[in-house]
Amino acid sequence: MNSAAASPVISVSGVTKKFGATQALHDVNLTVEPGEVVVLLGLSGSGKSTLLRHLDGLEFPTSGTVEVLGSNVPKLRPKALRALRGRVGMIFQQFELVPSLTVLENVLTGALSRLTGPRLGIWAYPKSFRLAALNHLDRVGLLEKAYQRADQLSGGQQQRVAIARALMQNPEVLLADEPVASLDPESSGQIMRLIREIAADDGLTVVCSLHQVDLALDWGDRIVGLRRGEVVLDTPTEGLGKAQVMEIYGRVTTSTAELNAIERELTGVPIEVPTQEDGTAEAADTSVPVQDGTV
Numbered sequence: 001m002n003s004a005a006a007s008p009v010i011s012v013s014g015v016t017k018k019f020g021a022t023q024a025l026h027d028v029n030l031t032v033e034p035g036e037v038v039v040l041l042g043l044s045g046s047g048k049s050t051l052l053r054h055l056d057g058l059e060f061p062t063s064g065t066v067e068v069l070g071s072n073v074p075k076l077r078p079k080a081l082r083a084l085r086g087r088v089g090m091i092f093q094q095f096e097l098v099p100s101l102t103v104l105e106n107v108l109t110g111a112l113s114r115l116t117g118p119r120l121g122i123w124a125y126p127k128s129f130r131l132a133a134l135n136h137l138d139r140v141g142l143l144e145k146a147y148q149r150a151d152q153l154s155g156g157q158q159q160r161v162a163i164a165r166a167l168m169q170n171p172e173v174l175l176a177d178e179p180v181a182s183l184d185p186e187s188s189g190q191i192m193r194l195i196r197e198i199a200a201d202d203g204l205t206v207v208c209s210l211h212q213v214d215l216a217l218d219w220g221d222r223i224v225g226l227r228r229g230e231v232v233l234d235t236p237t238e239g240l241g242k243a244q245v246m247e248i249y250g251r252v253t254t255s256t257a258e259l260n261a262i263e264r265e266l267t268g269v270p271i272e273v274p275t276q277e278d279g280t281a282e283a284a285d286t287s288v289p290v291q292d293g294t295v
């Protein structure tokens with residue numbers, strides 16, 4: 001193996017991010033190796049989007065370093081940052097398609113970082129790009145929808161278009177910010193399977209934020225749990241159970257109400273937490289083994 005292949009794709013070190021008085025990230029460290037499929041797991045407001053946005057240079061750290069594909073992201077000049085973004089595909093909870101454009105043209109916009117000047121209409125793109133876009137639509141199972149307006153598609157179909165658009169960049173890294181939060185369970189499963197399939201076929205490194213423990217355990221190679229901007233869990237999913245994930249979240253909170261809220265949001269089902277007289281949760285049962293927890 002050569003040294004380039006052994007280098008991490010993502011290396012976040014000591015990153016703190018403040019938005020005014022709000023500390024969105026606190027001393028975050030994260031290393032992602034080539035081909036890894038990592039889930040960022042956490043509640044709303046735990047810092048998942050902020051961390052993902054640092055990886056694409058959409059946010060810059062207040063302190064700490066962010067390296068992606070060998071580049072020190074905050075230090076990049078605009079042209080180099082654009083070039084890096086061309087190697088990093090991103091998909092979002094709300095798909096972010098242009099509703100009035102056809103599916104095909106939406107996919108083609110994924111190639112804009114490789115072209116110069118504005119492009120209006122599919123005929124403004126070189127033939128090789130149009131063929132590539134059709135090929136990507138075929139991969140996500142939407143070839144027959146190529147000439148429909150994007151807003152005529154279901155949510156799951158729109159997310160497929162967004163994936164095809166990201167593929168148009170020929171990315172090396174795929175970042176997905178709650179990609180199934182707006183979808184029903186069946187479409188969610190299909191989209192998550194599709195992302196894994198494409199990641200395996202194309203050798204992509206994936207970092208995907210989710211808030212459902214079950215989905216994260218089923219889907220990722222590794223879970224990185226965020227809580228109030230801090231990494232409280234970083235472990236392979238193999239052999240890891242939901243109880244262990246919850247136990248770690250339990251160990252980093254002291255309030256019963258907060259723990260119940262975490263359980264409800266992460267799983268949809270509140271658990272009974274024994275309370276002490278002062279209303280705080282009893283110390284977590286440390287008899288449950290925790291793998292590599294960094295709480």
Ligand SMILES: Nc1ncnc2c1ncn2[C@@H]1O[C@H](COP(=O)(O)OP(=O)(O)OP(=O)(O)O)[C@@H](O)[C@H]1O
Pocket residue numbers: 019022023024042043044045046047048049050051178
């Ligand atoms: N541009 C911003 N300006 C001010 N505060 C922000 C900004 N972006 C994020 N925050 C704050 O930073 C914290 C982390 O937010 P972030 O969106 O990263 O969390 P999240 O885990 O992705 O949540 P969600 O799943 O709801 O998107 C929150 O308190 C949020 O209000």
